[in-house]
Structure formats: C-alpha cells, structure tokens
Amino acid sequence: MTTSEPPSSPLFAPQPAQGESYLERLNPEQRAAIETTDGPLLVLAGAGTGKTRVLTTRFAHILLTGRAKPWQILAVTFTNKAAREMRERVGTLLGNPAEGLWLGTFHALCARMLRRHAETVGLTSSFTILDTDDQLRLLKQVMEPWRIDTKRWPAPGLLGVIQRWKDRGLTPERVTPTEDTDFANGHARAVYEAYQQRLKQLNACDFGDLMLHVTEILRTQPDILAQYHRLFRYILVDEYQDTNTVQYLWLRLLAKQPDGSANICCVGDDDQSIYSWRGAEVENILRFEKDFPGAQVVRLERNYRSTRHILGAAAGLIAHNDERLGKTLRSGREDSEGEKVRVIGVWDSDAEARSVCERAESLRRQGHSLAEMAILVRAGFQTRAFEERLVQTGLPYRIVGGIRFYERTEIRDTLAYLRVLNQPADDLAFERIVNTPKRGVGPAALQKLHACARSLSQPLSAAARTLLENATLKGKLGEQISTLLATLEATRELLAREGHVVATEYLLEESGYLDMWRQDRSPEAPGRLENLKELIRALADFPTLGEFLEHVALVMEHDENAQEARLSIMTLHGAKGLEFDIVFLPGWEEGVFPSQRTLDEGGLKGLEEERRLAYVGITRARKLALIYHAGSRRIYANWQPSMPSRFLDELPEEHIARKNEGGARQQSLRTTESLFAAGPLTATPGLSPTRRPTPRPAPAAPAFALGQQVRHPRFGEGTVIAVDRHHVEVAFEGAGTKRLLSSFIEKL
DNA sequence: CCTGGTGGCTTTTTT
DNA sequence: AGCCACCAGG
Numbered sequence: 142m143t144t145s146e147p148p149s150s151p152l153f154a155p156q157p158a159q160g161e162s163y164l165e166r167l168n169p170e171q172r173a174a175i176e177t178t179d180g181p182l183l184v185l186a187g188a189g190t191g192k193t194r195v196l197t198t199r200f201a202h203i204l205l206t207g208r209a210k211p212w213q214i215l216a217v218t219f220t221n222k223a224a225r226e227m228r229e230r231v232g233t234l235l236g237n238p239a240e241g242l243w244l245g246t247f248h249a250l251c252a253r254m255l256r257r258h259a260e261t262v263g264l265t266s267s268f269t270i271l272d273t274d275d276q277l278r279l280l281k282q283v284m285e286p287w288r289i290d291t292k293r294w295p296a297p298g299l300l301g302v303i304q305r306w307k308d309r310g311l312t313p314e315r316v317t318p319t320e321d322t323d324f325a326n327g328h329a330r331a332v333y334e335a336y337q338q339r340l341k342q343l344n345a346c347d348f349g350d351l352m353l354h355v356t357e358i359l360r361t362q363p364d365i366l367a368q369y370h371r372l373f374r375y376i377l378v379d380e381y382q383d384t385n386t387v388q389y390l391w392l393r394l395l396a397k398q399p400d401g402s403a404n405i406c407c408v409g410d411d412d413q414s415i416y417s418w419r420g421a422e423v424e425n426i427l428r429f430e431k432d433f434p435g436a437q438v439v440r441l442e443r444n445y446r447s448t449r450h451i452l453g454a455a456a457g458l459i460a461h462n463d464e465r466l467g468k469t470l471r472s473g474r475e476d477s478e479g480e481k482v483r484v485i486g487v488w489d490s491d492a493e494a495r496s497v498c499e500r501a502e503s504l505r506r507q508g509h510s511l512a513e514m515a516i517l518v519r520a521g522f523q524t525r526a527f528e529e530r531l532v533q534t535g536l537p538y539r540i541v542g543g544i545r546f547y548e549r550t551e552i553r554d555t556l557a558y559l560r561v562l563n564q565p566a567d568d569l570a571f572e573r574i575v576n577t578p579k580r581g582v583g584p585a586a587l588q589k590l591h592a593c594a595r596s597l598s599q600p601l602s603a604a605a606r607t608l609l610e611n612a613t614l615k616g617k618l619g620e621q622i623s624t625l626l627a628t629l630e631a632t633r634e635l636l637a638r639e640g641h642v643v644a645t646e647y648l649l650e651e652s653g654y655l656d657m658w659r660q661d662r663s664p665e666a667p668g669r670l671e672n673l674k675e676l677i678r679a680l681a682d683f684p685t686l687g688e689f690l691e692h693v694a695l696v697m698e699h700d701e702n703a704q705e706a707r708l709s710i711m712t713l714h715g716a717k718g719l720e721f722d723i724v725f726l727p728g729w730e731e732g733v734f735p736s737q738r739t740l741d742e743g744g745l746k747g748l749e750e751e752r753r754l755a756y757v758g759i760t761r762a763r764k765l766a767l768i769y770h771a772g773s774r775r776i777y778a779n780w781q782p783s784m785p786s787r788f789l790d791e792l793p794e795e796h797i798a799r800k801n802e803g804g805a806r807q808q809s810l811r812t813t814e815s816l817f818a819a820g821p822l823t824a825t826p827g828l829s830p831t832r833r834p835t836p837r838p839a840p841a842a843p844a845f846a847l848g849q850q851v852r853h854p855r856f857g858e859g860t861v862i863a864v865d866r867h868h869v870e871v872a873f874e875g876a877g878t879k880r881l882l883s884s885f886i887e888k889l
Numbered sequence: 890c891c892t893g894g895t896g897g898c899t900t901t902t903t904t
Numbered sequence: 905a906g907c908c909a910c911c912a913g914g
Contacts, residue, residue, distance in 0.1 A: 246904065348903080348904045351904080415901080521901085542902085697903080697904070712901065739900075775905095778905050
C-alpha cells in the first residue's frame with residue numbers, strides 16, 4: 142500500500158525519540174489515554190481535542206515501552222487518508238519509516254488477512270476485488286432467472302439490501318426468513334445466495350465480503366483466530382462511532398483473548414456519528430463499556446482548534462440531542478474569544494452565493510489564504526451556485542469529492558483491460574472491454590459467449606477462443622474478437638519481457654482504445670487522454686501489475702497535481718476530520734438542512750444525526766464560521782420559499798451575531814409565516830422586519846450578438862450561434878457546440 | 890447494433 | 905431542469 146512512499150520525505154528524518162519526551166506537552170487526559178495501555182479503553186475525543194495525536198503517540202508509546210513489537214499492534218482506520226497520516230506520524234515519532242505494520246483501513250487489513258486464508262471460504266489468494274460497477278452488473282445477471290419486476294425492485298436497491306446484510310455480518314445462511322419479506326416478495330435472500338455463489342465462481346469478492354469473509358473465518362476457525370490472538374497484543378481503532386456491525390464483530394473477535402482480557406483502545410466521538418445511513422451503528426460506541434467489561438473511559442474535552450464562540454455555538458447546538466454519552470468541549474487555548482459565529486440571512490440562493498464569494502474575496506484581501514477557507518454544503522446540488530459565482534469572480538476553487546480519478550470511465554475501462562491481462566478469468570472485466578471500443582459485440586454475441594462459458598465451465602475469454610476454433614464465431618465479429626484475443630496474448634508476452642508500463646501502453650494502442658478517444662470530438666476527450674497518461678505514470682510507481690491493481694481496488698484515490706491556494710467546496714460529510722480558519726455554512730434552511738428526506742425517513746434519530754452534522758460543520762472552523770440561510774431557493778425547477786433551519790434557533794445567542802442582508806425570513810416568524818408562505822416576489826409587506834428586500838438584480842447578461850467571438854475559461858474561443866435569456870450557444874473551435882450560462886463567457 | 894426518445898428520480902459515501 | 909437507465913425503431 143505504501144510502496145510508492147518517497148523515502149526522502151522530511152517526515153522520516155532520523156530523530157530518535159529520547160526518553161519520554163514524546164509525552165511532554167500533553168494534557169492529563171491525553172496522557173491517561175496514552176498511558177492506560179492495558180485493558181479496554183474508550184477515548185471519547187471531541188472535535189479538535191488532539192485525537193490523532195493521542196492515537197499515534199499511544200502507538201509509539203506501546204512500542205517504546207517494549208510492550209509489543211511493531212507487527213503485534215493492529216491499528217484500524219476508516220479511510221486511506223487517515224491510515225496514511227497515522228503511518229507518517231508514527232514514523233516521525235519512532236524516527237524511522239513505519240513499515241511492516243498492521244496499520245490500515247478495515248478493508249485493507251481484511252484483504253490482507255483474506256489473502257492468507259482465502260481457501261477457507263472457497264476463493265484463491267489471488268481473488269479480485271470488485272468495484273460498485275461490477276457488483277451491479279453481476280447482480281443484474283444473477284437476478285434474471287427470478288424475473289423480478291425491476292421497476293418495483295431495481296437492482297441497485299437490492300444491492301443495497303445485500304450490502305446492509307453484509308454490514309450486519311449476515312451471510313446468506315444467517316439471513317432469517319423474517320428479514321427477507323419486504324424486497325422482491327421474499328426473494329432477496331435467494332438472490333443474495335446466488336450472487337455470493339457467482340462471486341465465488343469468479344474468484345471475486347466485493348467490499349462487504351472483505352469484512353464478512355474474514356469475520357466468518359474468525360468465527361468458525363478457532364485455530365486461525367488463535368493465531369491472530371497470539372499475534373495482536375494491542376488493538377487501536379479510530380472513528381469508532383462509524384463502525385458497523387461486522388466491523389464491531391471483527392474487532393471483538395480479535396480483541397477478546399481466551400483469558401478474557403482485551404487490549405483494545407477505541408477512539409471516537411458519538412457527537413460526530415454521521416454515517417448511520419450506510420450501516421454505522423452509534424450503539425457500538427454507546428455500548429462499549431458493556432461489551433468490554435472493566436473498560437475505562439477517558440474524555441478529551443479540551444479543544445485546541447476553535448475560538449470560544451465557535452465552541453460555545455457548537456456546544457449549545459449539540460446539547461439539543463438526547464442520545465449522547467455527554468461531553469463538553471472547553472477551550473484549551475489562552476487566546477481571545479474570537480469573533481462570534483455569524484448567522485446571515487440573504488434573499489435567495491443566488492444572493493447567498495454572491496455574498497459568500499464576496500466575503501471570501503474580502504477575507505483574502507485581508508490576508509487569509511483561500512486554502513484556509515471552505516464552503517461546506519449539505520448536498521451536492523448546492524455546489525453549483527457557488528461554482529458559477531466563483532468562476533465569474535475568478536477565485537480559484539476546488540470541489541472536493543466529485544468523481545474521483547479511478548471512477549472515470551476511461552480509467553475504469555483501462556483498469557478492465559489490465560485486469561483481463563492480469564487474470565484472464567476476470568469475466569466482468571472482459572465483458573466491459575470486449576466491446577470497448579465498439580467491436581460489434583452486442584448482447585446477442587455476449588449471450589452466446591456466456592452460454593458457451595457456462596457449459597464448458599470456462600471463463601469468457603476461453604469460451605471465445607473455443608468458439609473461434611470451431612468456427613461458431615466467424616465473419617467480421619469473429620475477426621474482431623480474434624484480433625482482441627491476439628492483442629491480449631501479445632501484450633502478455635510483452636508484459637513478461639518489458640514490464641507493465643510498456644505493456645499497458647501497447648495494449649491501449651493496439652486494442653484501439655486510445656484511437657477511440659482520439660476520434661471522439663466531445664470536449665471531454667482530450668482530458669480523458671490526459672488522464673490515461675496520468676494513469677500510466679501512476680503505474681510506474683508499482684513494481685508489478687498485480688500490486689497496482691490491489692492498490693487501486695482498495696485505495697481508489699490519486700493525488701492530482703499539487704495546487705495553488707484554492708477555496709474548497711465540499712459536503713459536510715466530506716469535511717469530517719478536516720479544519721479551516723474560515724468556514725462558510727450555506728443553506729441552513731428547513732428541508733435543506735436538516736434535510737427533508739432524512740426527517741421523513743429517519744424521524745427523531747434522523748434529526749439528531751443532522752444536528753450532529755451541523756455540529757461537525759461548525760467545529761471545522763478555527764477562527765470564523767459564517768452560517769447562511771436564504772429566503773428562497775431553487776429546487777429542481779422552481780423557486781420555493783424557505784424557512785430558516787431550526788438549528789439556528791438552537792444556537793446560543795451569546796455566541797452568534799445575526800445579520801440580515803436581504804429578505805430572509807426571521808426565526809421568530811417562522812411558524813406563523815409558514816402558514817402564509819409565499820414566493821419571494823410576493824413577500825407580504827410588513828413581514829420583513831429590517832428593511833425591504835433588495836430586489837433581485839437583473840441577471841448579468843451582457844448582450845451577445847449572433848456571430849460574436851467569445852472566450853470560455855475551459856472551452857476556449859468560439860462563435861455565438863444562438864442566444865436566449867440566460868444562455869448562449871457557442872460553437873467552440875476545439876470543444877464543439879455548447880449551451881452555456883452567459884456569465885461564463887467573455888467577449889473577445 | 891446503434892440511435893434517439895421517454896419516464897423516473899433527485900442526500901450524505903468509504904472501501 | 906437535467907441526468908440516467910431502459911426500450912422501441914431504423
């Protein structure tokens with residue numbers, strides 16, 4: 142996983158820890174969390190209380206006091222990022238690069254264990270890890286014989302059901318009939334079973350299986366479990382509030398030694414549990430002391446990140462939740478109170494975007510770097526308004542968490558080619574590439590291949606060869622497939638002789654894949670070719686193709702080129718674990734935040750989770766948090782009046798400063814006004830307490846004439862060929878014809 | 890086999 | 905309104 146780590150990283154400068162210096166400058170609670178090494182320990186770590194530091198120092202402490210060897214500690218995180226960070230910081234503390242550790246994400250660690258014991262669950266150690274795309278395609282195939290009405294029971298829904306079962310540690314055998322009534326008239330369990338069978342045939346598993354299989358092995362194979370009991374003397378877990386049931390079972394199995402002891406330390410914050418919708422069980426953390434009798438609990442409540450006002454606002458808000466272990470964030474800093482949290486009402490979502498961007502710009506002029514500012518939204522659709530405005534303003538920004546590198550079509554296609562190369566039996570990958578680029582292999586031809594493969598119990602590629610040999614496949618189609626197989630064969634030889642980088646380049650060229658994009662006239666095509674170059678560059682960082690593919694399957698991320706200072710836009714979920722000097726929190730309106738859907742589906746529990754999300758949002762800010770609510774917002778097609786979020790009422794007055802920049806509704810009027818809620822253009826006179834709403838400015842639509850030469854930041858230069866109220870259609874020289882918001886375009 | 894039209898949906902996301 | 909998935913027709 143870390144094979145690509147540059148050895149020259151300054152973090153690894155030799156700097157052996159002397160004595161117990163690493164324990165200095167820790168507060169008493171932090172020290173307790175580190176020095177209570179034996180027995181179960183729950184560390185409740187509020188936002189900004191030095192959680193990561195405690196975790197890594199504890200790791201080092203165990204090693205430096207000779208309690209365990211590096212490989213006898215199991216350290217688990219949720220994200221690769223967290224794992225990487227921990228590895229680096231442990232390395233720094235120890236004065237050398239941390240290698241050979243059992244430190245990684247739940248999934249990466251499980252993959253490693255599963256490769257050792259794959260036969261136990263009917264796989265071989267070279268099993269493939271499927272991505273969501275593959276899972277869905279496979280499930281659709283498996284579902285067919287049941288003739289399930291896919292209108293009522295769509296495949297993604299069923300995949301969700303299966304995943305949730307896996308999250309709960311339920312193999313098909315463990316799913317009880319009572320569990321299986323709602324979906325597809327009680328066929329879900331049967332489909333699940335068939336799906337698992339098919340995965341075994343393909344020597345593949347999905348993400349859920351990594352956890353599920355290993356847990357099942359630990360449950361049923363006492364000798365293997367004993368082996369890990371002997372190995373792992375200490376277990377560290379990050380973000381415990383996010384664990385789901387299998388993860389919990391897995392941890393408990395590994396932690397509880399035969400003599401009943403358990404050196405497990407879980408760090409988490411029940412107030413930051415925001416992933417229940419994907420199977421996380423807050424109960425895991427709430428129940429810790431019962432699960433591990435004799436557990437000690439340490440609370441980290443001194444916050445070193447944010448000003449007193451920010452902490453006060455966040456604390457006041459979260460106090461409205463009932464189901465908590467209870468924790469009060471106190472400021473651990475000596476400095477001033479800082480500025481109050483701003484709550485700003487604006488006219489509508491456009492005004493909101495304008496106001497946020499103006500303020501960001503003015504803060505930048507005052508010397509704040511854009512890299513230290515973030516806009517945190519509840520849902521993806523909110524980003525658009527900001528993006529448009531930022532482009533217009535010319536402020537550099539980045540959207541965090543859009544489509545990631547390894548999820549792009551061209552990258553997935555290439556990976557499929559590489560998977561076939563690596564494992565000719567990878568049918569899902571073969572299916573993806575056999576007609577990409579178009580080779581005339583449609584559903585009919587594929588059907589034939591499948592039938593043949595099934596009857597011979599062979600993978601698709603082998604079946605194709607057979608059909609070619611006995612001339613069942615002939616003509617143009619046969620020729621195409623035969624060329625593809627020959628190319629793959631030739632590439633395999635090249636792979637052995639020249640290595641995976643050269644082989645990949647050859648394969649992409651010879652298969653016609655690169656030509657497919659070269660001939661593509663869409664504006665994205667050049668970018669895709671760029672991405673492919675980038676992929677090849679990344680490939681060179683790995684010694685073998687297999688290792689590269691393992692990395693991609695588990696890590697799914699890729700560093701894009703280093704960036705100038707940019708304003709970040711991301712979701713609140715995506716912001717967990719990050720911090721910024723200045724945080725913009727737009728869209729605090731009923732229905733948006735808290736989200737209507739969560740309220741409808743999750744009731745009070747849902748509301749509490751939304752509130753925790755709000756808490757996460759506010760506590761991301763070090764110096765200043767600005768919360769926005771708009772009087773009306775465009776949802777799908779039309780403008781709808783919106784009411785301020787109930788969370789705004791829950792913020793303690795003494796820590797906030799309210800301001801109205803437009804016609805936003807006020808809290809006190811919310812309940813009565815909702816009865817008469819009307820669109821902003823018909824706002825009832827007298828209801829706007831401060832001043833009349835500023836009229837919505839006319840859209841800044843510079844008149845474009847047909848034939849006008851224009852420039853777009855991304856698409857380059859072109860000619861205007863049509864105009865309407867907000868949009869301009871432009872024929873670009875390089876990028877084809879596009880309909881764009883006129884505000885993006887500049888006259889030449 | 891490919892294209893274009895239609896209908897349904899529309900929170901959050903890691904691995 | 906826009907995107908995507910699926911189906912009918914050329």
